[in-house]
Amino acid sequence: MANTYTLIEAKTLTTTAASVTFTSIPQTYTDLLLKFSCRSTSTAGADIYANLKIQFNSDTGNNYTGQLVFGLGSGSGGAGTYTSQAGNLFSYANGNVTTASTFSSGELYIPNYTSNNQKSSSVDCVVENNATSGFVEVAAERWSGTSAITTIDLVSIYGSHTADSTFYLYGIKNS
Amino acid sequence: MAAGATYEPIGTTTLGSATGTVTFSSISQSYTDLILISSIKSNNANTSSLLFELNGVNSGSLYSGTMIYGSGSAKGSNRTSSLNYGLILRNGGLSANTAITQPFITHFMNYSNTTNFKTVISRNNVDDVVAGIDVCLWRSTAAITSIRIFAQTNDFAIGSTFTLYGIAAA
Numbered sequence: 317m318a319n320t321y322t323l324i325e326a327k328t329l330t331t332t333a334a335s336v337t338f339t340s341i342p343q344t345y346t347d348l349l350l351k352f353s354c355r356s357t358s359t360a361g362a363d364i365y366a367n368l369k370i371q372f373n374s375d376t377g378n379n380y381t382g383q384l385v386f387g388l389g390s391g392s393g394g395a396g397t398y399t400s401q402a403g404n405l406f407s408y409a410n411g412n413v414t415t416a417s418t419f420s421s422g423e424l425y426i427p428n429y430t431s432n433n434q435k436s437s438s439v440d441c442v443v444e445n446n447a448t449s450g451f452v453e454v455a456a457e458r459w460s461g462t463s464a465i466t467t468i469d470l471v472s473i474y475g476s477h478t479a480d481s482t483f484y485l486y487g488i489k490n491s
Numbered sequence: 492m493a494a495g496a497t498y499e500p501i502g503t504t505t506l507g508s509a510t511g512t513v514t515f516s517s518i519s520q521s522y523t524d525l526i527l528i529s530s531i532k533s534n535n536a537n538t539s540s541l542l543f544e545l546n547g548v549n550s551g552s553l554y555s556g557t558m559i560y561g562s563g564s565a566k567g568s569n570r571t572s573s574l575n576y577g578l579i580l581r582n583g584g585l586s587a588n589t590a591i592t593q594p595f596i597t598h599f600m601n602y603s604n605t606t607n608f609k610t611v612i613s614r615n616n617v618d619d620v621v622a623g624i625d626v627c628l629w630r631s632t633a634a635i636t637s638i639r640i641f642a643q644t645n646d647f648a649i650g651s652t653f654t655l656y657g658i659a660a661a
Contacts, residue, residue: 385561395561
């Protein structure tokens with residue numbers, strides 16, 4: 317029986333870290349799925365969330381674009397787009413102003429990560445909070461690089477990832 | 492199926508020539524849910540909606556759907572009913588940009604159930620046009636045995652990939 321949904325690597329932080337990196341990603345799968353549960357040390361403003369920046373193959377150039385829609389628990393929510401950024405931006409961690417011991421949940425799906433096409437991906441993410449606001453978003457993202465993805469960096473833009481944040485990278489095979 | 496085996500590939504297609512339709516037929520009834528991963532490149536500079544039909548049913552107005560979306564700074568929701576096809580992406584959301592690949596993750600819940608109508612949930616990712624979720628109801632109690640995915644006004648380009656996975660609850 318084919319083993320098609322395989323854990324490549326799990327990372328659980330035991331102390332704060334500004335970034336988390338998966339390196340030497342095997343090229344033997346069809347798609348990648350990254351599941352994350354994380355919290356940030358950030359207390360910036362009143363934001364309940366802190367952005368994560370995702371970079372592929374250590375590319376810090378302005379080669380990332382995306383589109384998203386989100387809701388905050390009241391009002392009509394919002395939408396946004398970005399171009400020519402130095403990382404895919406629409407993954408989120410609970411900020412340190414949210415309910416203690418609460419971590420965001422999210423996943424990043426990257427089809428055909430070994431192809432020579434630009435890499436498009438899908439992000440779903442929630443930040444829950446025992447207060448007035450919560451946050452839920454879906455996003456479409458693209459890295460214009462055409463190399464196979466061998467490295468993924470998850471950088472905390474504000475503050476650092478806290479201890480007990482977890483990141484799981486899976487490989488999915490179509491045969 | 493061996494115990495513990497799940498998320499199994501049922502079928503995969505990588506296009507060797509442009510086409511506007513891809514079909515998975517004789518789908519095994521051994522799983523609980525299905526997930527279709529589509530990675531689509533447009534073949535020409537036309538926008539298109541992305542549609543599906545189940546078991547070859549394209550009459551009777553049995554499909555309806557609701558979506559939320561973000562497109563640039565615009566956001567909103569849409570709803571359509573009494574259709575003869577299901578919607579994965581509506582309003583011409585497929586990009587006309589032939590250089591990009593557009594991933595769609597489509598869930599067919601309890602597809603082998605013969606008691607309930609079928610719900611389909613699709614995550615849409617067209618990073619230069621739209622991000623959103625489209626939910627579709629097919630008002631049929633028949634088990635899903637075939638899925639046809641097709642573009643309304645465009646072709647899928649060479650290299651587009653479609654993989655159907657079976658998810659077993661036990």
